[in-house]
Amino acid sequence: MTTKKWLYLYASIILFLGLIGMAVFNESTYFLYAASALPILIVIFLPDRDQAQYIPAKRSKNKKISITKQAAGGEATLSIAFPAGYVQWKRSKLYFHLDSITEAEAAGTSEARSASLSVLPFDLSVHPRKQGWIGIDLAQMAERTRGLAYTTDEVNRFVIRMSDLEQAALQMSVASKVDAAASTAANNKTLQA
Secondary structure (H helix, E strand, O other), X not given: OOHHHHHHHHXXXXXHHHHHHHHHHHOOHHHHHXXXXXXXXXXXXXXXXXXXXXXXXXXXXXXXOEEEEEOOOOOOEEEEEOOOOOOOOOOOEEEEEHHHOXXXXXXXXXXXXXXXXXXXXXXXXXXXXXXXXXXXEHHHHHHHXXXXXXXXXXEEEXXXXXXXXXXXXXXXXXXXXHHHHHHHHHHHHHXXX
């Protein structure tokens, strides 16, 4: 949550308490009515409990995180390596940008002691508003780790098959084409009127 939203939240709470105080001090129902409308503003500025986590797309911000495409073996995979404890598992999704994917420089660069989780196709989704961002459903991933020998806090790598990632990217491109066609149709209707 941005600092601006925090300031609005605190200001609306102080204004609410001030209006309640004025209603009691002046014995006025008008101040009480005004105070009863303020919780709507307070709810709007409440912090989101279920926010998503983003891996920064800029290379300077995520030096400890690597998103590499590896083609060793039969099928190409995408590996997202991060320090243990980096992923905030209470969040709903972990988003990464498609532009942050790099090619693996040398074979065998992965850590010897890494706890990996496979990301399945139904764990992937596209961001509803931001172009180029792919999300991993953390709740489903955490549920699958219950039967494993390690905990989610020990996980330091996600492995995604490139075919699954390409399917999600295809879904993203189809959605953007549909949105572009809908906006073009709406513009044509306004021009005809």
